[in-house]
Amino acid sequence: MKYIGKSVPRVDALEKVTGRAVYASDMTLPGQAYMKMLLAHRPHAIVKSVDTSAAESLPGVIAVLTSKDVPANEFGYYTYDQPVLCGPCAKPYADRVRYVGDRVAAVVAETEETARQAVDLIAVEYEDLPVVSDVEEALKPDAPVLHPDVGSNQFGHHFLENGDLAEGFRQADVIVEADYNTPAQEHAYLQTEAGLAYIDEDGRVAVITTGQWIAKDRKQMAHALGLPEDRVRVIYPMTGGAFGGREDISVQIIVALGALKLHERGIHRPVKVVWTREESILAHCKRHPFRVHARWGATRAGKIVAAEVKMLADGGAYKFTTSIVTSNSVLNSLGPYEIPNVRVDAYDVYTNNVPRGAFRGFGGPQGVYIAEQQVNKLADALGMDPIELRMRNLAGEGSLQTTGAPYPPGVTIREVTEQCALGAGWELFRDGTGWNRKAGYGETDQAQSHKRRGIGVACAHKNVGFSFGYPESCTVGIELYGGREIERVVIRHGASEVGMGTHTAITQMAAEALDIPMEQVELISSDTAEVEDAGSVSASRMTFFIGNAIKEGAEIALQKWRDEDRPVKITHTYWPHKTTPPDPVTGQCDPNVAYAYTTQAAEVVVDLETGLVEVEKIICAIDVGKAINPQQVVGQIEGGLIQSVGYAVLENFVEKDGRVLTANLSTYLVPTIADIPEKIDTIVMEIPDPRGPWGVRGLGEVMNMCLAAAVAAAVHSATGVWFDDFPLIPERVLRGLGKLNGRTP
Amino acid sequence: MSNHKINVTVNGEVEVVEVPANMTLLRMLREKLALTGTKNGCSAGECGACTVILNGEPVNSCMVLAVECDGASVMTIEGLSKDGQLHALQQAVIDQGAVQCGFCTPGVLMSAYALLQRNAKPTDEEIREALVGNLCRCTGYNRIVEAVKQAADQPETVAA
Ligand code: FES
Ligand code: FES
Numbered sequence: 001m002k003y004i005g006k007s008v009p010r011v012d013a014l015e016k017v018t019g020r021a022v023y024a025s026d027m028t029l030p031g032q033a034y035m036k037m038l039l040a041h042r043p044h045a046i047v048k049s050v051d052t053s054a055a056e057s058l059p060g061v062i063a064v065l066t067s068k069d070v071p072a073n074e075f076g077y078y079t080y081d082q083p084v085l086c087g088p089c090a091k092p093y094a095d096r097v098r099y100v101g102d103r104v105a106a107v108v109a110e111t112e113e114t115a116r117q118a119v120d121l122i123a124v125e126y127e128d129l130p131v132v133s134d135v136e137e138a139l140k141p142d143a144p145v146l147h148p149d150v151g152s153n154q155f156g157h158h159f160l161e162n163g164d165l166a167e168g169f170r171q172a173d174v175i176v177e178a179d180y181n182t183p184a185q186e187h188a189y190l191q192t193e194a195g196l197a198y199i200d201e202d203g204r205v206a207v208i209t210t211g212q213w214i215a216k217d218r219k220q221m222a223h224a225l226g227l228p229e230d231r232v233r234v235i236y237p238m239t240g241g242a243f244g245g246r247e248d249i250s251v252q253i254i255v256a257l258g259a260l261k262l263h264e265r266g267i268h269r270p271v272k273v274v275w276t277r278e279e280s281i282l283a284h285c286k287r288h289p290f291r292v293h294a295r296w297g298a299t300r301a302g303k304i305v306a307a308e309v310k311m312l313a314d315g316g317a318y319k320f321t322t323s324i325v326t327s328n329s330v331l332n333s334l335g336p337y338e339i340p341n342v343r344v345d346a347y348d349v350y351t352n353n354v355p356r357g358a359f360r361g362f363g364g365p366q367g368v369y370i371a372e373q374q375v376n377k378l379a380d381a382l383g384m385d386p387i388e389l390r391m392r393n394l395a396g397e398g399s400l401q402t403t404g405a406p407y408p409p410g411v412t413i414r415e416v417t418e419q420c421a422l423g424a425g426w427e428l429f430r431d432g433t434g435w436n437r438k439a440g441y442g443e444t445d446q447a448q449s450h451k452r453r454g455i456g457v458a459c460a461h462k463n464v465g466f467s468f469g470y471p472e473s474c475t476v477g478i479e480l481y482g483g484r485e486i487e488r489v490v491i492r493h494g495a496s497e498v499g500m501g502t503h504t505a506i507t508q509m510a511a512e513a514l515d516i517p518m519e520q521v522e523l524i525s526s527d528t529a530e531v532e533d534a535g536s537v538s539a540s541r542m543t544f545f546i547g548n549a550i551k552e553g554a555e556i557a558l559q560k561w562r563d564e565d566r567p568v569k570i571t572h573t574y575w576p577h578k579t580t581p582p583d584p585v586t587g588q589c590d591p592n593v594a595y596a597y598t599t600q601a602a603e604v605v606v607d608l609e610t611g612l613v614e615v616e617k618i619i620c621a622i623d624v625g626k627a628i629n630p631q632q633v634v635g636q637i638e639g640g641l642i643q644s645v646g647y648a649v650l651e652n653f654v655e656k657d658g659r660v661l662t663a664n665l666s667t668y669l670v671p672t673i674a675d676i677p678e679k680i681d682t683i684v685m686e687i688p689d690p691r692g693p694w695g696v697r698g699l700g701e702v703m704n705m706c707l708a709a710a711v712a713a714a715v716h717s718a719t720g721v722w723f724d725d726f727p728l729i730p731e732r733v734l735r736g737l738g739k740l741n742g743r744t745p
Numbered sequence: 746m747s748n749h750k751i752n753v754t755v756n757g758e759v760e761v762v763e764v765p766a767n768m769t770l771l772r773m774l775r776e777k778l779a780l781t782g783t784k785n786g787c788s789a790g791e792c793g794a795c796t797v798i799l800n801g802e803p804v805n806s807c808m809v810l811a812v813e814c815d816g817a818s819v820m821t822i823e824g825l826s827k828d829g830q831l832h833a834l835q836q837a838v839i840d841q842g843a844v845q846c847g848f849c850t851p852g853v854l855m856s857a858y859a860l861l862q863r864n865a866k867p868t869d870e871e872i873r874e875a876l877v878g879n880l881c882r883c884t885g886y887n888r889i890v891e892a893v894k895q896a897a898d899q900p901e902t903v904a905a
Contacts, residue, residue, distance in 0.1 A: 009840070664791060
């Protein structure tokens with residue numbers, strides 16, 4: 001292949017290293033006014049009244065928006081359960097704020113300062129309601145109900161049943177049972193949310209913004225603004241990171257409403273808004289914390305025969321993508337294993353915490369933490385090596401998933417596990433012992449006797465594409481220009497470049513499919529007025545889906561070229577393998593188009609005096625199917641692993657009674673360059689996915705799936721203590737070691 | 746808010762700018778001089794996205810008032826390449842794949858530039874120390890360390 005498999009420089013690299021790359025927050029339009037939003041800053045209340053008169057009379061204020069200005073005061077990813085601006089209006093219960101980041105009003109003014117001052121002059125009368133901040137409290141019969149129209153704080157139940165659980169436990173020689181708590185996690189993308197709204201040359205309301213899916217943003221905007229979709233336009237320039245946190249609406253609707261209101265009053269001025277870091281942390285979603293009870297059993301021969309998992313997902317104040325996140329956790333809480341008897345129940349629960357939503361891995365890391373802790377504990381209880389136990393239970397080609405359907409073709413978790421194990425010092429003994437690693441457990445640091453070393457391992461699969469019967473597709477436009485030869489190719493696509501290199505991958509794949517130099521491929525990107533719906537940049541789907549769309553479309557376009565069409569202009573839609581929704585009785589289904597696979601080992605040093613856990617080395621094997629751009633693949637993997645190090649040992653998102661105690665980057669710590677492991681060994685495997693373009697598997701999230709569990713196992717091997725809650729910050733570790741009393745928040 | 750007229754040299758050009766007393770250097774660069782390469786990730790000295798060189802030293806420009814820069818010399822990302830020639834650090838960031846979303850990149854490059862100005866052959870440890878204030882949520886930092894090492898091994902500029 002000429003272009004695929006080459007580590008060419010990113011197509012956006014030059015602009016980014018020179019500071020010329022444009023992000024939404026960098027854009028200005030002539031005459032633009034500035035918006036500032038009023039956040040509720042209280043977790044649960046009824047907005048009795050909003051008095052904007054003082055704000056409106058401040059010189060320089062152009063408009064103040066409240067609930068009464070929103071045509072349809074509701075939005076949401078799957079369910080319209082969040083008010084655009086909380087306050088009295090026609091929609092029942094839209095007068096409530098349900099978390100600190102709910103928006104109550106917005107000011108448009110000549111300058112940002114004036115807008116900020118005016119926001120402080122808005123007088124809101126609240127009637128505070130009792131706050132529900134704990135999932136179990138939220139499910140009690142007398143708990144205050146956040147959404148009276150739903151009737152209960154439980155807004156979803158996902159389950160899976162297969163085999164005969166009671167019989168499975170009868171066969172088991174050992175049973176491990178535990179309660180787990182997984183933490184929330186903040187995306188902390190470097191660019192905060194931003195939007196610049198204006199009325200475009202065709203009279204549409206347009207917003208240049210940060211996001212992951214132009215079509216989905218447009219749909220929700222059109223609904224709330226009471227406009228047909230074709231009167232709304234969404235444009236993404238470069239976006240400064242996303243990781244799932246931009247899957248949902250942030251500023252888009254309100255800033256567009258600002259421009260529309262001005263326009264209605266004959267004021268033809270664009271409106272710009274940029275959230276502060278605090279606004280970003282308070283308002284956008286977080287990774288779901290899960291509270292879990294798990295009980296698994298295995299035979300002495302190392303066959304896992306029963307797995308029972310019950311999970312409560314804290315969904316926060318609004319639904320966002322919770323139900324699908326939780327469904328995905330159901331699947332992942334059983335790992336990539338063949339387990340004949342299973343029962344999983346997972347409940348989606350509203351609380352007055354910041355809403356939970358998509359975060360790289362999408363419920364996977366939580367589910368995987370459960371599965372892998374259980375498997376590592378079973379190995380411990382059986383006195384069996386954790387790799388060996390996995391090898392006796394991992395799925396292979398032709399295996400059935402725990403959901404009953406066959407795995408998509410190209411199951412490679414066994415190959416991936418083998419590579420990781422070999423890379424991490426395991427050996428396969430042919431004398432019947434199987435896989436074993438002789439050293440590395442609970443060793444004391446020679447130089448510092450208060451430090452212990454350990455190693456742990458975990459593995460996972462990650463779905464590629466939306467799951468459970470979602471009607472998946474991906475559309476691209478392909479245009480060929482020239483005379484005798486193709487001189488120029490235009491690819492129209494809706495893949496948001498949030499940093500993962502999608503524009504580069506698209507360029508490489510188009511060049512390959514059309515056999516034309518990359519320099520002649522031009523992209524028209526992420527503008528609903530210019531491109532069709534490619535779907536979301538999430539669920540590790542874009543390279544896989546758009547690659548298939550380009551590959552199939554290129555053949556059609558080239559045929560037209562050979563038929564003397566000049567220029568050739570086509571749009572082509574890729575329709576993947578159809579998945580199915582969970583059966584209403586058993587939850588069984590054919591959930592996914594494809595999977596990527598990873599196995600990871602972590603070596604840690606635990607300081608028994610300070611409780612500090614340092615991840616010294618990571619060995620990460622991932623099957624990427626085919627690396628379109630090997631250098632970018634390694635970069636993606638390393639970046640995701642460091643986010644996982646943060647998730648495992650550092651990032652501590654603290655909320656108390658619905659208030660966020662870590663609303664900036666000096667209290668919510670993400671890994672710095674000083675926190676990274678000394679060594680990361682990435683083992684990139686390329687076993688083609690039969691459904692992927694050129695064999696590609698999705699890569700965006702798989703590296704984020706299982707490191708926390710590997711670290712927990714490593715800490716156990718160093719200290720002899722199982723930690724069922726994380727992040728493993730020093731305080732929690734010291735408590736676990738019996739050196740501190742009380743609970744870690 | 747009273748306005749002040751200041752003289753400041755930015756990327757070698759003398760600029761006369763009117764700024765309110767409470768305006769930060771970051772906002773002056775972005776809003777008064779349209780130099781939007783310098784990014785705002787927090788406005789609070791916590792992320793390093795706004796790093797520029799002020800009188801030879803790397804600073805978080807969100808923590809410096811513009812009026813303090815009267816008579817000062819400032820270098821931003823826009824001043825790193827000269828006459829269409831990328832600086833060795835910029836080329837190295839491209840070569841090593843050390844840029845993803847790119848939002849941290851201008852600040853990272855400025856911190857790394859300041860490091861190489863005072864220490865042409867930094868160790869890994871010194872690179873980590875110099876960049877500890879620059880958060881990057883995408884790359885995991887390894888490629889960034891490699892890029893600084895590559896640049897340290899090269900003459901100051903390379904062909905674009
Ligand atoms: S914007 Fe200055 S340190 Fe973050
Ligand atoms: S490349 Fe995205 S923050 Fe560094």
